[in-house]
Amino acid sequence: xxxxxxxxxFFSDSAHWQGYDGIPTRLAEHVQYTLEALAIAAAIGLPxxxxxxxxxxGGNALAFIAVAGRAVPxxxxxxxxxxxxxxxxxxxxxxxxxxxxxxxxxTSYEAMRSVDPAPVDAAxxxxxxxxxxxxxxxxxxxxxLILGGLRSAAxxxxxxxxxxxxxxLGGLGRYIVDGLYQRNYEKVVGGATxxxxxxxxxxxxxxxxxxxTVSRGVRRSA
Amino acid sequence: MIRIDSVTKRYPDGTVAVDRLSLEIPDRSITVLVGPxxxxxxxxxxxxxxxxxxxxxxxxxxxxxxxxQPVNTLRRSMGYVIQNAGLFQHRTxxxxxxxxxxxxxxGKEKARARARELMERVGLDGSLAKRYPYQLSGGQQxxxxxxxxxxxxxxxLLMDEPFSAVDPIVRKGLQDELLxxxxxxxxxxxxVTHDIDEAVKIGTMxxxxxxxxxxxxxxxxAELLSNPADAFVEDFLGTxxxxxxxxxxxxxxxxxxxxxxxxxxxxxxxxxxxxxAEAPYLLVTDMDGRxxxxxxxxxxxAGGVDPARLLPYGRPFVAGTDSLRAALDCAVxxxxxxxxxVDAEGRVTGVVSQQTIGEAIRGAHAKGRTDAExxx
Numbered sequence: 001x002x003x004x005x006x007x008x009x010f011f012s013d014s015a016h017w018q019g020y021d022g023i024p025t026r027l028a029e030h031v032q033y034t035l036e037a038l039a040i041a042a043a044i045g046l047p048x049x050x051x052x053x054x055x056x057x058g059g060n061a062l063a064f065i066a067v068a069g070r071a072v073p074x075x076x077x078x079x080x081x082x083x084x085x086x087x088x089x090x091x092x093x094x095x096x097x098x099x100x101x102x103x104x105x106x107t108s109y110e111a112m113r114s115v116d117p118a119p120v121d122a123a124x125x126x127x128x129x130x131x132x133x134x135x136x137x138x139x140x141x142x143x144x145l146i147l148g149g150l151r152s153a154a155x156x157x158x159x160x161x162x163x164x165x166x167x168x169l170g171g172l173g174r175y176i177v178d179g180l181y182q183r184n185y186e187k188v189v190g191g192a193t194x195x196x197x198x199x200x201x202x203x204x205x206x207x208x209x210x211x212x213t214v215s216r217g218v219r220r221s222a
Numbered sequence: 223m224i225r226i227d228s229v230t231k232r233y234p235d236g237t238v239a240v241d242r243l244s245l246e247i248p249d250r251s252i253t254v255l256v257g258p259x260x261x262x263x264x265x266x267x268x269x270x271x272x273x274x275x276x277x278x279x280x281x282x283x284x285x286x287x288x289x290x291q292p293v294n295t296l297r298r299s300m301g302y303v304i305q306n307a308g309l310f311q312h313r314t315x316x317x318x319x320x321x322x323x324x325x326x327x328x329g330k331e332k333a334r335a336r337a338r339e340l341m342e343r344v345g346l347d348g349s350l351a352k353r354y355p356y357q358l359s360g361g362q363q364x365x366x367x368x369x370x371x372x373x374x375x376x377x378x379l380l381m382d383e384p385f386s387a388v389d390p391i392v393r394k395g396l397q398d399e400l401l402x403x404x405x406x407x408x409x410x411x412x413x414v415t416h417d418i419d420e421a422v423k424i425g426t427m428x429x430x431x432x433x434x435x436x437x438x439x440x441x442x443x444a445e446l447l448s449n450p451a452d453a454f455v456e457d458f459l460g461t462x463x464x465x466x467x468x469x470x471x472x473x474x475x476x477x478x479x480x481x482x483x484x485x486x487x488x489x490x491x492x493x494x495x496x497x498x499a500e501a502p503y504l505l506v507t508d509m510d511g512r513x514x515x516x517x518x519x520x521x522x523x524a525g526g527v528d529p530a531r532l533l534p535y536g537r538p539f540v541a542g543t544d545s546l547r548a549a550l551d552c553a554v555x556x557x558x559x560x561x562x563x564v565d566a567e568g569r570v571t572g573v574v575s576q577q578t579i580g581e582a583i584r585g586a587h588a589k590g591r592t593d594a595e596x597x598x
Contacts, residue, residue, distance in 0.1 A: 013562030122308030124321050125273055125380070126371075140312035215312035217354030 003189055010190030021174065023194065024118030029170035030198065033089075033161045037096035038154050044097070045153075046146070053112025053142075056132050062109050066102040069204050074099050074160055082167045092164040099160055100153035107149025110144035153205040158199045162191075172198070223249050224270060224378065224410065229279035231265050231435070239265040240435035242279070250408040252400075252525060254425035256415055258458070260502050262435030264413045267382055270412060271297045283378075292516075298322060301371030301379040301409075306387050307356040307363040315341070315366055316351040322374040333373075334531065340369040343406075347397055361392035364559045368400070372407070379411045388572060418459060422447065422466060430455050443495045444470035448590055449577055468547035471586040476549060476579065477573025478541060483507060486527050501573070503558045506532055511569035538562040541571050546586065550579050 010016060016023055050060040074095045081091035115138045122135045139146075162173030175191025178184070210219075224247040231240040239261040247253045255263040268274040270281060272293050278499040281288045288296055309318050319337035324330070338351060344365040355363055364384060370381055385393045401424060404411065415421055421428045422443040430446065432454055439451035447467035450456040456463070482501035484493055486508055496504055497519035505513045506527050515532025536555035539548040541563035552561035553576040563571045563577065 078381040115312075116308075116309035118306050119310050120302060120308075121273075122302060122304055122367075122370075123305070123310075125271060125297060126327065127262075129294060132325075137310060140310075170353030217356060218316070219310045 006186045006189040007193050010186045010193075016190070026170055026172050026174055026195065027198070029164075030158070030172045030195075031163055032061065033092065033096070033164055033169075033171055034198075034202075037093055037100060037157045037161070040093065040095045040099035041104055041153055041157075042141070042150060045101045045149075046108055047109030049105045049146075049149075050112055050134065050139070054130075054138060056113060059109060063185075064104055066106045069098055069102040072098050075098065075163060078163050078167060083167060085088050087169075089164075089168055089169065091167055092161070092169060095163070096157050096160060100157050102153045103156070104149045107143070108146045108154075109143030110140055111206045114145065115141050140215055141218055144218065147206060147210050147214070153204065154202050157187040158174070159195060160196060160204050212221070223247065223282075223284060224412070225282040225285075226266070227280045227282060229269060229276045229281060231262070231269060231274060232277040238435055240269070240276075243435065243437055245437065245440060247410065247411050247412060251426035252411040252424050253403060253427045253429065254413045254415060254417055255424075255429050255431060256421040256423040257431035257438070257456075258433060259416065261431040261433050262280050262291075263416075263431050264382055264432070265381055265435070267414045270378075271300050271302060271380055273297075276323055279377060282483075289487060294572055298326060298374065299376050299378065301369045301374075301376045302368040303364075303367045303379065303381040303384045305383040306360075307367035309363055309366055309370075311355050314352050314354060315346070315358070317587055318355065318366055319369045319373050321370060326374055332595055336373060337369070340372055343371045343372070343403060345489075346358075359537070360388045361396060363576075365399070368403070371401075372409075377410055379409045381411060381413045383414055383416065386415070386417070389542075393420075396535075400424060400509060419466070420520070444590075448587075450540055464551070465547060468550060468583060468586075469545045471583070472542070472564075473539060473544050473546050473549045473582075474542045474586070476541065476546070476563070476574050476582050478574050480572045482560075484522070484569055485509065488522075490523075491521060501531070501560070501575075503560065505535065505560075505562060505570065507570050513564070515561050516556075516560070524556050533557045535562050538564040538568070538570075540564060540566060546579065549574065550576070553579055553584075 019025070048060070052062060058141060077095040081094055085091055090092060119137055120133060123133045128136070161171055162176055164171045165173030165177040172191050172194045175194070176185045179187030179191060225247040226247070227242055229243050230238065231242060241267060243262070254576050255266055257263050265274055269276050270288070279592065283569060310321070310369050313321075316334050316337045318331035320339055323333035323336055328336070338348060341348060341351060343481045346362060346365050346369065350358065350362065357368070358366065367384065385396045388396065397420065404533045413424065425443050427440065428443050432438045439446060441449075444467065445456070445471070447459060447463045450459055450463070479501060481496055481498055483505045484496050484507070486506055493504070502518070504515045504519050504522060505516055506522070513535045514527070514529050515535050517527070517532050521531065524530055530574045535550055535558065536557075539552045539561060543566070547560050549563070553559060553574070556562070560573050561572055565571050
């Protein structure tokens with residue numbers, strides 16, 4: 001009755017590595033849900049956060065939205081969506097996006113606000129357009145914080161996307177939900193381990209992205 | 223030429239930052255805007271490149287209204303240097319400097335070559351090219367700021383308190399460097415500072431502004447120091463404006479005495495001959511003619527002097543090159559009341575007493591008055 005035994009048994013069973021309920025399929029589904037939710041959340045949160053941060057207006061409204069977004073119970077929203085819309089991927093996407101938008105929105109806004117105003121003034125004074133100021137002066141300096149916001153959003157989505165299984169969709173949550181139902185704890189632990197591993201991989205991925213995209217001048221002086 | 227014509231800046235809350243200011247900024251010279259905080263000097267500067275739009279009045283650049291061309295075209299034709307440099311921390315030094323040329327569409331290599339050329343011009347070592355701003359000292363960063371502003375060779379340079387955030391020694395170095403660069407490049411520079419010493423040192427013309435955005439006086443520094451327009455300007459110039467004004471009088475006319483100067487290997491006859499009533503002390507020099515110190519003639523022994531027993535000679539002035547202010551300073555600092563004049567190599571060319579310097583100052587003042595009257 002050891003967790004490690006469960007993990008070992010789960011991963012060494014060759015039946016778990018193939019078929020529509022195999023690890024590769026479930027992992028791919030989980031990654032797919034995560035990427036879709038993150039892409040939608042970023043498409044909403046980044047532009048709004050960057051533009052409001054650039055102009056320095058609307059901070060209070062953003063804080064309100066963020067608090068409201070964080071207060072929404074993800075699972076409750078999922079159940080509500082399913083009751084009103086029936087089964088479908090969108091029911092899962094909406095709660096995940098609601099979960100992921102606040103960290104992206106708030107950190108990108110804060111990141112833009114925290115950029116030193118002197119280089120921005122210098123950039124305008126040398127005749128840069130506002131768009132150039134945003135993308136060439138502010139964004140490169142704000143990038144580490146912005147990536148931090150995306151990272152927390154991604155990790156939250158990875159761990160929360162397990163709820164998709166409650167509304168008969170796939171993903172790694174399948175193992176947890178099915179395992180609990182079947183009293184198959186080997187499956188439950190195996191599924192949870194996979195989710196945790198995926199979260200760690202996500203963390204590593206963002207570390208790599210930060211290394212590649214953030215200028216050495218910013219990384220060292222921040 | 224930049225002409226500020228009756229310009230007012232009024233903010234929506236009714237604050238008047240600049241009040242009907244008119245100023246003609248001559249080409250290829252340094253015009254300094256100076257005044258206490260809140261006098262509108264920075265606002266005035268920022269209206270020239272339209273970082274702030276005037277509420278009333280016009281700013282003409284070479285006779286054309288600055289609003290006639292697109293704002294970014296206008297700004298690209300003017301270098302802009304701010305306090306703390308405002309460097310882009312994600313870019314290397316060379317890429318910081320290359321910013322405007324790149325914006326103007328230069329190729330990367332050409333812009334970088336230009337940037338390296340400018341690093342040399344502002345006194346930055348080429349090895350810093352690939353560094354990032356955080357790796358540079360405040361003074362070095364400010365040099366990069368100046369180089370960046372000069373990169374596209376704009377005719378105009380706007381400088382907003384560029385040297386205020388560095389320590390006094392570095393600031394002096396940067397000021398000297400700016401004057402040297404200006405000698406080479408001849409830009410039209412508008413320079414904002416709250417430091418009247420800086421204004422007097424680097425300005426060709428100095429505009430003193432008072433709180434409320436009004437012009438108090440617009441004159442060359444020497445004129446400002448000799449004829450302050452009113453009590454405000456006089457007060458702003460400080461208590462030692464008489465002394466500072468001496469910076470503008472050359473020491474070339476000073477009569478230097480060579481009699482009270484003896485070499486360290488002097489004979490007893492030489493020492494006796496050099497001691498006159500006019501000069502109670504003798505200056506002892508080494509074999510190359512560089513000063514060692516003062517001594518009373520009676521304390522000197524022929525053929526050998528103990529340098530430890532000599533009185534210090536203070537800081538010598540370069541005769542002809544330094545101003546009367548430097549000469550007077552030497553005399554005041556000297557324990558004997560005599561200043562030591564040297565040539566560019568540091569060899570003694572003669573000595574001069576406080577009294578003689580005082581006569582030269584009175585003469586210079588008298589000449590200044592006659593010149594001023596002749597000008598009128």
